[in-house]
Amino acid sequence: MAIQRRNHLSRGSILLAIYFVVTLLVPNLVLLYTEPMTLWSAEASLFLPMGLYLMWSAALKRSGIMIWLAFPIIILCAFQIVLLYLFGNSIIATDMFTNLLTTNPGEAGELLSNIYPAIIIVCLIYLPLLWFATRDISHRHCLSRTARKNLSLTGLSFFSIGLLLLIPAYRTSEERRVLVTEIFPINVMYNIRLCGQEFRKMSRFDDTSADFSFHARRTHRAGRREIYVYVIGEASRAMNWQLYGYGRPTTPRLARLDDLIVFRNTVTQSNTTHKSVPLLLSSVGTDQHEELFRRRGLPALFREAGFTTWFISNQLPQGAMIDKLAGDADHRIYLPAPRHDMQLLEAMKQAIAEDPDHDLLFILHCYGSHFDYRARYPRQFARFSPDENASIGKHNIEELRNAYDNSILYTDYFLSETIDFLRSLHDDCSALLYCADHGEDMLDDARGRFLHASPTTTFYQLWIANLGWFSPAYCREFPERVEAARSNGSAPATTRSMFHTMAGIASIEGDCLDPGCSLVSPAFDYEAPRRYLNDHNRAVPFPKTRLSEEDLENFRRHGIDLSR
Secondary structure (H helix, E strand, C coil): CHHHHHHHHHHHHHHHHHHHHHHHCHHHHHHHHHCCCCHHHHHHHHHHHHHHHHHHHCCCCCHHHHHHHCHHHHHHHHHHHHHHHHHCCCCCCHHHHHHHHHCCHHHHHHHHCCCHHHHHHHHHHHHHHHHHHHHHHHCCCCCCHHHHHHHHHHHHHHHHHHHHHHHHHHHHCCCCCHHHHCCCCHHHHHHHHHHHHHHHHHHCHHHHCCCCCCCCEECCCCCCCEEEEEEEECCCEHHHCHHHCCCCCCCHHHHCCCCEEECCCEECCCCCHHHHHHHHCCCCCHHHHHHHHCCCCHHHHHHHCCCEEEEEECCCCCCCHHHHHHCCCCEEEECCCCCCCHHHHHHHHHHHHHCCCCCEEEEEECCCCCCCHHHHCCHHHCCCCCCCCCCCCHHHHHHHHHHHHHHHHHHHHHHHHHHHHHHHCCCCEEEEEEEECCCCEECCCCCCCEECCCCCCCHHHHEECEEEEECHHHHHHCHHHHHHHHHCCCCCEECHHHHHHHHHHCCEECCCCCHHHCCCCCCCCCCCCCEEECCCCCEEEHHHCCCCHHHHHHHHHCCCCCCC
């Protein structure tokens, strides 16, 4: 009887070990259908982890203990399933881990409350596994020596087959980086390592950039005070702006301005805030990523040139490079809730009133159209309705679209009010430049993509709103720059141009500044092809960011040639 009972308990532990392997392979099985793998890579992506999991489950006699020791891998599997629910494809990117560490709790809560189906799926898969593992431990179930041997040998066989499959997989792979790009969870662990390296570089920024200087100088000064406003938008895709041909009146006030210049051919260098905003604040290009940690940003440049600088943000400090570059501003303000963007204008008005003597730079970091869209505007701007039930899902696409368009309508109000205020400062020479950090997916097509920061890009995340305004005094003082901006309205640009454009607006020259990147320079001549900073911080042409043919057709339909 005792032998039968031991055999029964051992069989239970074997079944638990198999259950463990199957549940951990769920992400791998889904990724077979979502990722563009070769046959060899696909087979290796199953055999390698299957072999590792089998050997892991038999490393000790107590399978339950080994399952709990694998808890970090279970978390990665759960995270991967949630990511696939959100974006429909791709592994957990380096940027996703950085987003996880830099997103404020309020934003995270807004998102999690709207992806409950994915949370339920994850709980149904992995909570029973952990419960059975706990039960296995409490009942002191053990694998027999024979069972452990069989599981280990089977695992070793599968693992060896996976290693052999890597040989043809590498030979048929375009990048020849199969192990760190296609084999889950090895690729995710590699991305965690890259994330750690990025945070280490960020933490050392004050040291690595301590000796940097732009050696900035102003080539021309207006005969009056100069006030320049740089507005960084959030998740504002151009295609939902009336100014860019959208069928709804989402920007009615801006559309009435005769002196507004709309840049119609701007794409972002990154679809994630923690990368895109630092690039908007820095002189570096996509192929100079390491320089980001050695150079100071826009506040430092304007301080060197004699401006008093303000960084006013509607977003909480994130512990990312945004805060490092903003740290050089003379004044930094992080606004309290509810964080509607008109608060930025009120803070700017107060700062101008308190400092009537200095030339000023204001960097206004918006909350814009960041999800949850309904929270980004006061209720009187709910022009498009219904907009209340905006949880994520195809069944709510009308409400989501309405809420998003209302957030654009509120941005229109904020920008037009800011321009009206600058226009009222008749004695001052002023200008405003607005650029969104990236766009947004909103269940636009059969892919069912939502939000931004996905490891693979889309037309909706890349094409962004970008515009400029110059006061009458500025137009009289610097007519050639205003004319250059008008001429460059359809010129191919990326967010890299924004730093150099702000420097050009303020007549600043110095090291690391390139007039060829400035939209207010007659010499603007962007180097083709435009490039995107991918998840592994490599500069790649946009067509190589896994854009679909539908995405490319959307760009062509809007007159945007990504080969330029």
